[in-house]
Amino acid sequence: xxxxxxxxxxxxxxxxxxxxxxxxxxxxxxxxxxxxxxxxxxxxxxxxxxxxxxxxxxxxxxxxxxxxxxxxxxxxxxxxxxxxxxxxxxxxxxxxxxxxxxxxxxxxxxxxxxxxxxxxxxxxxxxxxxxxxxxxxxxxxxxxxxxxxxxxxxxxxxxxxxxxxxxxxxxxxxxxxxxxxxxxxxxxxxxxxxxxxxxxxxxxxxxxxxxxxxxxxxxxxxxxxxxxxxxxxxxxxxxxxxxxxxxxxxxxxxxxxxxxxxxxxxxxxxxxxxxxxxxxxxxxxxxxxxxxxxxxxxxxxx
Numbered sequence: 001x002x003x004x005x006x007x008x009x010x011x012x013x014x015x016x017x018x019x020x021x022x023x024x025x026x027x028x029x030x031x032x033x034x035x036x037x038x039x040x041x042x043x044x045x046x047x048x049x050x051x052x053x054x055x056x057x058x059x060x061x062x063x064x065x066x067x068x069x070x071x072x073x074x075x076x077x078x079x080x081x082x083x084x085x086x087x088x089x090x091x092x093x094x095x096x097x098x099x100x101x102x103x104x105x106x107x108x109x110x111x112x113x114x115x116x117x118x119x120x121x122x123x124x125x126x127x128x129x130x131x132x133x134x135x136x137x138x139x140x141x142x143x144x145x146x147x148x149x150x151x152x153x154x155x156x157x158x159x160x161x162x163x164x165x166x167x168x169x170x171x172x173x174x175x176x177x178x179x180x181x182x183x184x185x186x187x188x189x190x191x192x193x194x195x196x197x198x199x200x201x202x203x204x205x206x207x208x209x210x211x212x213x214x215x216x217x218x219x220x221x222x223x224x225x226x227x228x229x230x231x232x233x234x235x236x237x238x239x240x241x242x243x244x245x246x247x248x249x250x251x252x253x254x255x256x257x258x259x260x261x262x263x264x265x266x267x268x269x270x271x272x273x274x275x276x277x278x279x280x281x282x283x284x285x286x287x288x289x290x291x292x293x294x295x296x297x298x299x300x301x302x
Contacts, residue, residue: 004049004083004206007104027107029160031145034058034098038091047088048261049204052102053114054081055167057130057138060096064089064127067253071127076135078171080119080126084203086257099142101164111161115200116193117168118175128171141166191234194224199247203254208268215251215274217243252288255281259297266293 007028014037034056047065059076066087073079076098081087083105108114118124130138145163148156198220202212214220220243221228232243239246251273258269270281285293 004051005046006051007102010050010052010102026157027104027109028052029101029103029107029149029157031099031101031142031149034096034100038094038096047086049083049086050081051083052104053083053120054100054102055079055164056081056100057098057135057142058089058096059098059135061092062089062096063092066126067257073127073129076130076132078128078130078138078167080128080168080171082114082120082126084200085126085253086261099139101142101145103164107157108161108164112165113193113197115197117172119168119171121196121200125175128174130171130174134170134174138167138170141170188234188237191224191226191231192238195220195231195235195243196246198223199250203250205254205258205272208264208272211272212251212274215247217247220247248284248288252285255285255293256289256296259293266297269293 038060056079057076058073058079060073061075062073064071064073064079064087066081067085072092079089105114114120119126119128141163145160148159148163153159198214202214205212214223217232218228221231224231228243235241235243235246241249255269255273258264258272259266262269264272266281267278270278273281275281275284282292285291285296289296291299
């Protein structure tokens with residue numbers, strides 16, 4: 001498997017030096033100007049998983065490769081990257097500007113669960129186009145991050161967390177899904193969030209000895225102590241998809257990643273994803289992608 005890029009890798013390759021607070025218990029946070037890391041003299045971002053979160057304000061024409069999807073950015077957009085999904089992006093032209101911040105899961109420990117937000121969920125949309133007016137507002141948020149991180153204020157990291165949440169909520173407000181998602185009852189949202197969190201705990205698959213524990217709706221319902229019909233109804237209301245659809249999409253997404261990112265044989269990948277019989281995995285994959293795992297593996301990533 002291609003090695004996950006760590007924070008140490010990021011600082012060694014991009015920054016040429018390690019910050020003092022990289023290993024502190026509060027986790028790590030930093031903010032940068034995108035302008036310093038784009039252009040013809042800069043190396044392209046490799047298609048890999050990263051072990052940290054990243055929120056970028058990108059202004060300029062770009063093509064983002066995220067899991068099995070390719071999304072083009074024509075003007076300006078926010079991009080939300082998480083450690084579960086590999087990604088890369090390429091600059092279509094050299095006229096680029098923007099900002100990005102990086103942080104670890106530990107930085108938000110006991111300050112809210114980022115994985116509950118659709119922007120950081122594998123089935124969600126991590127790229128949010130924004131207007132020029134909103135891009136200016138977001139720019140001011142990033143500039144406030146620079147001010148806070150350079151300050152001596154004792155609670156500056158709380159301020160930085162608040163600024164990250166400000167970006168998240170500005171992005172969510174621009175998505176049409178938001179109003180329908182959060183108009184549901186708290187109980188419905190909670191069941192859906194718990195299901196998605198339990199699903200995501202099984203990923204990423206990083207070793208051929210690692211196997212997912214739950215693959216059927218009834219198994220998830222039992223773990224959450226709810227009836228499978230109740231779980232299905234909650235997910236249908238909040239996501240528009242059934243429990244089976246969400247599980248299927250996530251397993252297919254991980255299968256595609258493993259087929260492209262590792263040299264494991266297909267039988268090993270099938271076992272990791274909970275298929276005891278190779279033929280069942282092949283049929284499952286082909287039904288959902290119209291390609292066999294072997295055929296998909298040899299297709300080019302474009």
